[in-house]
Amino acid sequence: MYVTWADPEKVDDEQEIAVAAWAEVGITGRVERWDDPGVDWAAFDAVVVRTPWDYVDRRAEFLAWARRVESVTRLLNPAGVLERNTDKTYLRELDAPIIPTYWGVPGEAVDFPDFDEYVVKPSISVGARDTIRTGDRAEAEAHIARLTGAGRTAMIQPYLDMVETEGETSLLYFGGRFSHAVRRNPMLGGEASKPGQGTDDHGRFRDPEPDQVALAERVLAGYPALLYARVDLVRLADGAPALIELELTEPYLFLRYAPDAPGNLARALAEAL
Known part of the structure; x- marks a missing residue:
């Protein structure tokens, strides 16, 4: 089960890619809204939270839904992870360098x-x-x-001017393994693209540097096994990488930006099942 939201004007352009990749590894996928009262969540082997972009105004309701679903089937990512990650105060708990906050x-x-x-x-x-x-x-x-x-x-x-020069680097992990990385377009810089807002240019493929990989894996070491994780980094003025955000709830996964990315996600799901 691929979980999304109800707004037809803000398109999830990774939905079809992900479900098609699941089919290639033998997983039959369906797409449903998280808040659809008619869905029998217990009927699915797993429920994959992907684009519930309206949780911001309904966070308590969303987390209650996540706990209910987790009580009857496998929820990916887990409800405890979603609860922690949907409030960015989690940054204060991390043993890793973050941008000054x-x-x-x-x-x-x-x-x-x-x-x-x-x-x-x-x-x-x-x-x-x-x-x-x-x-x-x-x-x-x-x-x-x-x-x-x-x-x-x-x-x-x-x-940080670095987001427009060096750029933000997002490292994607599926099933705890590095999949790919992108240079993200800055969301507060000029005509930036925003995932889910009707554009299709969210960034560019990038090979991460060893220090960026080391920081990403240091951050993820504090979490249980996750189906997906996106680690957003930027370099500070002294060149050191620092964490902007750790996206574990509804991140854009840049599945179209690396040829192996959809298959990497699908294989991670198959292993989780």
Whole structure:
């Protein structure tokens, strides 16, 4: 079972690729919405969470669904992983270098240094939703106030020019094994592409450097076996790689960007079953 969402205007362009690759290894796949009350989840050998992009507004409902499904069949990735990963405060728990991040918590004072440019976003978000990039500290502070005033935790980070020069590097792992890597288009830079937004140019194939692979595998070592994981990295000014995000819930997997990628995912699923 391939799990998606209901909005027909934001197309999941990896759905057909993934299901076709599953068929090639003997797995019959169906596509269903996560919130469809008519689905008998127990009827499937596995339920693969892929594009539930509306969970942001319904996170508690989504996590309750995940726990129910996991009680009757195999859920990939597991409900505990989804719960931890859908709030980016998980970054504070990782034993790995992350890009400089300050936190705006409701009811608490926010203290952060001056940056040339700020990125301010909520800790629960997808696709740069409710995220701003600004060189105006007052504008950054106002957005933090809006987020925390609504009971949301804000993340404050410097905008790194590296994402437009060196670029972000996403490393994809299926079944715990490295599959491929891409240079992602910056989501806050110019006419950036956003997965699921009707565009088909999300990045370019890239061979990762050894230090990037080492950091990705260091981050993943803290998690159980996962069907899929995307590790998003950027290089800091000193050249060292740092984690932007660890995507374990609904990441775009760049299946069209490496010829072996769909088969790698399918084989990982077959092994999990």
